[in-house]
Amino acid sequence: MVECIVIAIIAYLIGSINFSVILSKKMAGFDVREKGSGNAGTTNMLRAVGKKAAAITLICDILKGVISILIAILIGNMVNRNQALLVQIAGVAVIIGHTFPVFFKFKGGKGVATSLGVLIMSNWKIGLICLVFAIILIILTRMVSVGSIAAAILYPVLTLFIPENYIVPGYYLIYSIILAIIVIFNHRENVKRLLNGTENRISFKGTN
Numbered sequence: 604m605v606e607c608i609v610i611a612i613i614a615y616l617i618g619s620i621n622f623s624v625i626l627s628k629k630m631a632g633f634d635v636r637e638k639g640s641g642n643a644g645t646t647n648m649l650r651a652v653g654k655k656a657a658a659i660t661l662i663c664d665i666l667k668g669v670i671s672i673l674i675a676i677l678i679g680n681m682v683n684r685n686q687a688l689l690v691q692i693a694g695v696a697v698i699i700g701h702t703f704p705v706f707f708k709f710k711g712g713k714g715v716a717t718s719l720g721v722l723i724m725s726n727w728k729i730g731l732i733c734l735v736f737a738i739i740l741i742i743l744t745r746m747v748s749v750g751s752i753a754a755a756i757l758y759p760v761l762t763l764f765i766p767e768n769y770i771v772p773g774y775y776l777i778y779s780i781i782l783a784i785i786v787i788f789n790h791r792e793n794v795k796r797l798l799n800g801t802e803n804r805i806s807f808k809g810t811n
Contacts, residue, residue, distance in 0.1 A: 606682050607692055614671040614693040618700020618717060621707045622663040623648045623656075630656050636710060643704075644712030646747045646805065661716050664701065668720025671697035676771060687773020694721040694778065698785055713789035715751045718782055722758065725775065728768045729761045745804040748793035755786040 623643045627635035631652045636643050638651035645664065649657035675693035679686035698714040698721065723730035736757055737750035744750070759779040769775065787794075796802040 606678055606684055606689065610675050610678060610689050610692050611696045613674055614696035615700035616705070617667050617671050617674075618697035618702075619704035619706045619711070620667065621701070621704045621711050623660045623712060624707050626656050626660055627652050640803070642712055643707070643710065645716055649805070664712070664716035665720040665723075667701065668694070668697055668717045668722075669724050670720075672721060672724035672770070679771070685773075686771040687769075687775075690725060690771050690773070691775070691778040694725060695781055695785070697721065698782065702785070702789055713751070714786055715747075718755070718786055721782070724770055726762075726765065726769045729758065729765055732761060733758055741805070745806070746797075746802050747805055748790050748797065748802060752787055752790050752794070755783040758783050 621643050623635050623645070627633060627638075627648065633651075635647055635651050639647045640650075641647070645657050645661045648660045671693040672690055675689040676686055679689045698717050700711075701714045701717045702711050703709040704711040719730060719734060722733055733754040737754035739750075740753050741747055741750035759776060762775050762779045793802060
């Protein structure tokens, strides 16, 4: 029980390190949450600051998920406990931390990049399928939200058909549903805009 609490706290704090806010202040002199969509994530960084800042943000946010899962596995090995449970706790906690960061007044991003890091570490095959699926939809629609939401929905479905290749064997269906719900919930405003036909489309032209 103690290790579960420790993992949850560590992963949440890692998730709370919001690189888009840090980088936007350092590279552009403003808080990215004050620009564009107001979201502290890669897409808004691309629009408000530029390609370089967005790329760094994307990599750092993915690494938050990767590092959290690695720490969960390490602690699981040390205490000889249920590693699958610790991995799942870490995955949920780091995404919640990214969404509601304690260091930045609980206003963070939507957790897509961090979720990708968690997915790749939990099951690399499922993670890559979701990534490719999301990229294809983003290219076709030019809407990041469509790719993100669709990939979140696809994740639980894939856990039913790909029971192998987990870095730590365990039952991941409920876990995958929880992660999908978090990502979709974080995109609730995007869903409204999609239904209204007013969702923003992404463009790489004119960004540095």
